Amino acid sequence: AQSVTQLGSHVSVSEGALVLLRCNYSSSVPPYLFWYVQYPNQGLQLLLKYTTGATLVKGINGFEAEFKKSETSFHLTKPSAHMSDAAEYFCAVIPGYSSASKIIFGSGTRLSIRP
C-alpha cells in the first residue's frame, strides 16, 4: 500500500532562513508527487508537482522540490522564508501507471515563521 510520511508536524524557522519540509513516500511504481499548501481559512492550493522528466521542480512562491527515487523522497525547500509562508503544507502521492488514482496525503506540516 502506498503511504506518505511527513517528518515533523510543526516546523518553525526565522524569517529569511531556509525552509526544508521533509516528505518520504512508499510506492511500488513511480508515483506522481505533489505539495499542497493550506493558508488559514482557505482551501488546498497546489504548490508544485512531479510527474515525469526533470527531478527538480519549481513551484509558486519560490518553493521547489526534488524527486529522489533512490531515497523515495520529495522534500520541499525555499531558500528564504517570508512571513507569508506561514501555513500548513501537505505532501501527496498518486501511484503511477494507474487507470484511476486517488491522491494520498501525508499528515501535514505546519510551518511557522519567526520575525
Added chain:
Amino acid sequence: EAGVTQFPSHSVIEKGQTVTLRCDPISGHDNLYWYRRVMGKEIKFLLHFVKESKQDESGMPNNRFLAERTGGTYSTLKVQPAELEDSGVYFCASSQDRQGGYGYTFGSGTRLTVV
C-alpha cells in the same frame, strides 16, 4: 477559469440532523473527488466520480454518507443522520484526467461541526 466551489463554507448542526454539502467542479472536469479531514488527522479520500458514475467509493465511512452527481456536473454529499465524529473539513476536488497527472484543484472546503 472559475475554481472549484463548495458551499456552505461552514455548517453547524446537531447530532441526528441531516446536512448536504455541495461541490461545483471546474467546468469540463469529468473527475470529481471528495475528501475530508477530521480534526488533527490526515486528509482522507472518500470517493471519486467520473462524470455521474462512482468510480471508487472505498473511502466512504458508512451508509450514513450518500454522494450523488446527477448529470455529471455538481455533486452533493449528504450526511444523515450526522454524528459527532463526522465533524471536520470536507474538501472537494476536480481534475481533467483520471490519472491525476495534472493535479487536482481543490475547493476551499466545508467545515462541518456536529454538536
